[in-house]
Amino acid sequence: MSIFGLPGCRMYWQSATRIDCVANTMALHRWEAIKRNLHFSDNLKQAPIGEPAYDKLYKVRPLLTSLLEQFQAIPIDENLCVDEQIVPFKGKHPMKQYNPKKPKRWGYKVFVLADSSGMVYNFEVYTGCICPCNGQPDIGASGNIVLTLSSIIPDNISHKLYFDNWFSSVDLQMLLEKRKIHCTGTVRTNRLAGCCLPTDQDMKRKGRGAFEEKETIYNGVTLRAVKWHDNRAVTLLSTFASANPATTVTRWDKKKKTTVQVKCPSIVTKYNKSMGGVDLLDSLIALYRTKIRSKKWYHRVVFHMFDFAVVEAWLLYRRDSRDCGIPPKDVSSLAKFKAEVAGCLCMEKKTLKRRGRPSQHTEEEQPEKRPKTPVEPRPSTLVRIDQTGHWPVWVERKGRCKYPGCSGIVKVQCSKCVTYLCFSVERNCFLNFHKQ
Structure with missing residues (x-):
């Protein structure tokens, strides 16, 4: 259904908009019965509101746990990033969040640990409370979520972790550096107490491409803060990267009406290269998002996790294809991959329908063979x-x-x-x- 994207589920069975590969798999009433009775947990065993064992995600917890087990079994890449994504939802529910800076402003918030290709290794659905990770100090909600997600990263292997200014702080980077997890992130200037960086006005007077770096050693950890002026000033904090060696980037000059070369610190280049994994994942999910309307709040989470898992599988398939030396032109696109997965799930262990009375000799009519057939056998x-x-x-x-x-x-x-x-x-x- 995510590939065709019809606005209503019943349209897949209606004569004017019928999609045979969907409608022939099961009857409409069968689909609606499955959707209506879709459960992952026993409601009678849910803890009452107010008790310590109460879980807002109890209805989908087995699904989330199963996905996390599979994601965390994937070998972790060296460069990782932490960011948030929004599961689109405009219904009424206390977990719904509003973020005006996201393409989908209303929905459930999910914090994700991924690499630059969009491969996910850990995630956490936001329920309104972010407690400190086991054995870690409380450094605020934004820092706690990074510590929770990064708990699966092995210590002392020099992984590199990137995050934006909502998460970044001196305390967070120091805690991660003690585990030999190197960090880089944009940072808010009010979180750099005692750091004498130029003001935004001073950087603007110096011109585009100007930058300044400050370095300090705090409790045995080397911290570098870099402020760079591009279209506006941006400040970054790192435990391993610095401003030098600086490179150049191409920018458009409105006054000269042409492109110009602007100096760019090394820390900015590394940050931009490794930080976009979660945004890439969002764009891949949005290409063929499962749009199924429902009054049940958890259906939106469930269908998002289905899309989540398929995109993760496609990224794994593409990584394995590259490692096996398969040419990119022979690698299936996301749409084709989704269609093949759906076809296998619909056909596997499927028996023939029989008309009328059960009989050993009655067979269903076969569709006519297509004029053009592929070289390889059709079924998987x-x-x-x-x-x-x-x-x-x-x-x-x-x-x-x-x-x-x-x-x-x-x-x-x-x-x-x-x-x-x-x-x-x-x-x-x-x-x-x-x-x-």
């Missing part, structure tokens, strides 16, 4: 060898056998795979095709 391996619902049927139109190494012309198809296969005493490609 999971569907081909699931040993469920594969029956030889005779068709009027001849076709070439799709078993590798056979070029026979036959009139027999597999009822489920819709694939021409030899089925005779001399050649039994039908059996071999569904065994290997």
Whole structure:
């Protein structure tokens, strides 16, 4: 449903807007019954409001826990970032947040730990309270969430963690540096007590590309603060990066009506290169977001997590394809990957529908073979060898056998795979095709 993006679920079954690959999978009343009764936890076992064991995400906690276990099993990249994303939702619920700086301003807030490619390793759905991580001091809500998400990062391996000015503080970077997790982030100047950096007006007078760096050692940790003026002044704090060596970036000059080269500190280059992972993840999810309207608040979280998991799987598939040397042109796009996953889930272990009374001889009508067929067998391996619902049927139109190494012309198809296969005493490609 996320690929076609029709505004209403029932439109997939209506004659004017029918989508066969959806409507033929199950009946409308079946889909609505599944949606209406979709549960992940026993409501009778939920702790009452006010008790310490009360969980606002109790209804979806098993799903979130299962996804976290899978995400945290992925090998962690060296460069990581922490940022927030919004799950679009305009209904009434106390967990709903408003963020005017996000493309989707209303919704549930999710804090995410990801790498620069968008691969997710940990996440936390915001419920209104951010407690300190186990054994860590309380450094405020923004710092606590970074400590919680970074708890899965191994110590003493020199991972690099990036975050924006809502999270960044001196206390946070010092705690992470003690674990040998190097940090860089934009920072608010009121969190740099005693740091004498130039004012924004002074930086503006110096001109575009001007920067200044201050360095100090605090409790054995080296901290560097860099202020750089681009379109406006921005301040960064780091435990490993510095302003030098500076590079140049291309900017547009409104007065000269042309592009100019502007000095850019090294710390800014590293930050921009590694900080956009969560924003990239948001853009990938938004391409084919599952838009299913519902009065139940947790449905929005559930369908977002489904999209979350599929995008994560596609990023893993793309990483593995690159490691195996597969050319980029042969790697499936996100839309094709989603369609293949949906097709496998719909077809796996699926039995044939039978009309009227149950009979051993009644078979469902088979759709006509497409004029152009791919070189490889149509069904995926999971569907081909699931040993469920594969029956030889005779068709009027001849076709070439799709078993590798056979070029026979036959009139027999597999009822489920819709694939021409030899089925005779001399050649039994039908059996071999569904065994290997």
